[in-house]
Amino acid sequence: MSVSWTETVKQIAGINLHLIRGGDGPTVLVLHHDIGTVDRLPFYEALAARFNVLIPHHPGWGKSERPQWLRHPRDIAAMYAWLLSDLNEPGASLVGLGFGGWIAAEMASLAPASYHRLVLIGAMGIKPPEGDIADQAIVSYIDYPKAGFHDEAAFKRVYGDVSTDQLEAWDIAREMSFRTAWKPYMYSQTLPHLLGGVRAPALVVWGDDDRIVPTSAGQAYAKALREATFTTIPACGHFAEMEKPDAVAKLAIDFMTRT
Amino acid sequence: MHMMYFTEQPMAAYDAKAGLDYGATALNFSNSYYNPVEGSRLYNEYLEEYALVEECGADGIMLNEHHNAPFCMQARTNMFASILAAVTHRVKIVILGNPLPLSENPVQLSEELSMIDMISKGRLVSGFVRGGGQEQLANGVNPAFNRERFVEAHDLVVKTWTTPGPFRWEGTHYQQRVVNPWALPLQKPYPRVWIPGVLSKETVIWTAQQRYPYIALNTSIEATKKIHETYDEAAREAGYTPGPENFGYLIRVHVQDTEEKALQNARQFMWMQGEFTGLAHPVWANPAGYFSPSGRRGFVEFAVGRAINPRGNPTFEQQVADTMIIAGTPDQVIERLKYVVENTRPGIMALWGNDGTVSKEDRRRCIQLMCREVMPAIKEFGAGLGLKDPWEANAPVHLRYSTDIPTQKQAAE
Numbered sequence: 001m002s003v004s005w006t007e008t009v010k011q012i013a014g015i016n017l018h019l020i021r022g023g024d025g026p027t028v029l030v031l032h033h034d035i036g037t038v039d040r041l042p043f044y045e046a047l048a049a050r051f052n053v054l055i056p057h058h059p060g061w062g063k064s065e066r067p068q069w070l071r072h073p074r075d076i077a078a079m080y081a082w083l084l085s086d087l088n089e090p091g092a093s094l095v096g097l098g099f100g101g102w103i104a105a106e107m108a109s110l111a112p113a114s115y116h117r118l119v120l121i122g123a124m125g126i127k128p129p130e131g132d133i134a135d136q137a138i139v140s141y142i143d144y145p146k147a148g149f150h151d152e153a154a155f156k157r158v159y160g161d162v163s164t165d166q167l168e169a170w171d172i173a174r175e176m177s178f179r180t181a182w183k184p185y186m187y188s189q190t191l192p193h194l195l196g197g198v199r200a201p202a203l204v205v206w207g208d209d210d211r212i213v214p215t216s217a218g219q220a221y222a223k224a225l226r227e228a229t230f231t232t233i234p235a236c237g238h239f240a241e242m243e244k245p246d247a248v249a250k251l252a253i254d255f256m257t258r259t
Numbered sequence: 260m261h262m263m264y265f266t267e268q269p270m271a272a273y274d275a276k277a278g279l280d281y282g283a284t285a286l287n288f289s290n291s292y293y294n295p296v297e298g299s300r301l302y303n304e305y306l307e308e309y310a311l312v313e314e315c316g317a318d319g320i321m322l323n324e325h326h327n328a329p330f331c332m333q334a335r336t337n338m339f340a341s342i343l344a345a346v347t348h349r350v351k352i353v354i355l356g357n358p359l360p361l362s363e364n365p366v367q368l369s370e371e372l373s374m375i376d377m378i379s380k381g382r383l384v385s386g387f388v389r390g391g392g393q394e395q396l397a398n399g400v401n402p403a404f405n406r407e408r409f410v411e412a413h414d415l416v417v418k419t420w421t422t423p424g425p426f427r428w429e430g431t432h433y434q435q436r437v438v439n440p441w442a443l444p445l446q447k448p449y450p451r452v453w454i455p456g457v458l459s460k461e462t463v464i465w466t467a468q469q470r471y472p473y474i475a476l477n478t479s480i481e482a483t484k485k486i487h488e489t490y491d492e493a494a495r496e497a498g499y500t501p502g503p504e505n506f507g508y509l510i511r512v513h514v515q516d517t518e519e520k521a522l523q524n525a526r527q528f529m530w531m532q533g534e535f536t537g538l539a540h541p542v543w544a545n546p547a548g549y550f551s552p553s554g555r556r557g558f559v560e561f562a563v564g565r566a567i568n569p570r571g572n573p574t575f576e577q578q579v580a581d582t583m584i585i586a587g588t589p590d591q592v593i594e595r596l597k598y599v600v601e602n603t604r605p606g607i608m609a610l611w612g613n614d615g616t617v618s619k620e621d622r623r624r625c626i627q628l629m630c631r632e633v634m635p636a637i638k639e640f641g642a643g644l645g646l647k648d649p650w651e652a653n654a655p656v657h658l659r660y661s662t663d664i665p666t667q668k669q670a671a672e
Binding site: 137138139140141142162164167168170171172174175177178179182183 | 286287396399401402403404540541542543546547548555556558559560562563565
């Protein structure tokens, strides 16, 4: 059965935040990548079959208005905590994808007892002990997302012949990434020290061929968090939920529904 | 009319094939191809050439800076400006310019410029630029805040020059709690500021709002006229009528005793395959957030290879035909330059004389002919057209020092 999605606008911190909602069940906040998100994905459908799924466009990305003052993913984390309070959604689970994983980790560190489960998939936010987070500033709009797939066919399946609208959205997303995570690039030097208090059990998932965020960052997350499981998905890149939606959805759903 | 000499100071002593094989000659083109022995030789030759420029009579020497690329050896324009402040005696030292957003400490930049002004005994022209996209990347500076940092750093430098310290600066991108440098410019109220540029309409408007001269960098005659229109409109809104003293023009010119030799050497202006700043990926030159949002759609298509370069990529022959490059004997060059001057009416002119692998001997001959024969003839021609430079026109250093705007008179007093 296909899910019915609604789109609403919420006023948060002085801007109009675009929010996509669908499904029924316990609440899951899904936080998208640095490249933004397409509106519908098989991964989102799978989650919505079991959960009340909230997918905001990050402030400044997609259809959400840009807060000129925004400077750090921690600011975005505070905005989403505000959003969940306004929606009266205590005890939600967080699913963070790449850059969104960084925001989810910041949210959890700021309110260690507030969330039910934490799922981090290829999360940015920690300096990888080995290797570096890929620098999108020096590659083209298409090459960067492509580098996040193990198999180019998976990129094609999601984006097809990339439209000019999509290219523009990627440029805007890139600008927002620069405005919030330029230096140090895509990680926080303080976050690893603040994760130890997080009470929510965490699942850390990595594509085994993630060329955007080295796997060592995933292992570092698992080590810093109080209760975390680290797992990899074979033949899969950084955009794991787009490349292997079934496998990632099964892992996430099993983890978030386990008592 | 102010006539000055310019060169990018090419670091041509590298393996050109390596750059072509790599597919880029900027930002990420490895400095393992850089030879410091050749670098040492070239820096010293260029310094000797600047001394020759002064000896041969030019009004000014224009300097700039770029990073991570063979097309320009100046990594810090204030360094050559400092040396020239000490070793020259008459020429204006025209920095076009310091890339303000690259500075993490505009107060120190203001100190350096004050030192150059004092050491040169008041010969500094302190231009400012945003810096190209790849300059931001080469220096780890956020391109998304480039324009904001440009404006704020400018305001801080000018305040540091003109307001007695100590004072405190609590800005958006700069916070400095004790601004009180013991170095101030000799020229009052402060050294002239000129703003060079190529593309950005926003910069032209900002420049006109400050009443600073705008120096068009080798733009076509048509594009230059459009720049003037944009400037004129913003100037009128600010309450003044701009004249030639508000405009400058940089053009590539190579002079030799024979046309054949001049044309052969002028081909070196294309040594970076026609790209001023070297071969580079479009997203290096225009990282996200650097470019005007109005150009976003066209740019993303160009960046992924779906559209042609909006700046075009004309051949050498086309550029000679369109007077984007002028080469020949002094008489030939004078004739072509008169046409350009008539059509662009600048009060400030920069002749970009040598590029690429032009030999030391030919570079020096070009300078001699350019400064001794071409520049005086063009100055005379410009005088006939009423083209005054900012000193001849006694132009205010900034809009706030205007005496021809009723509301400004009070402010200046």
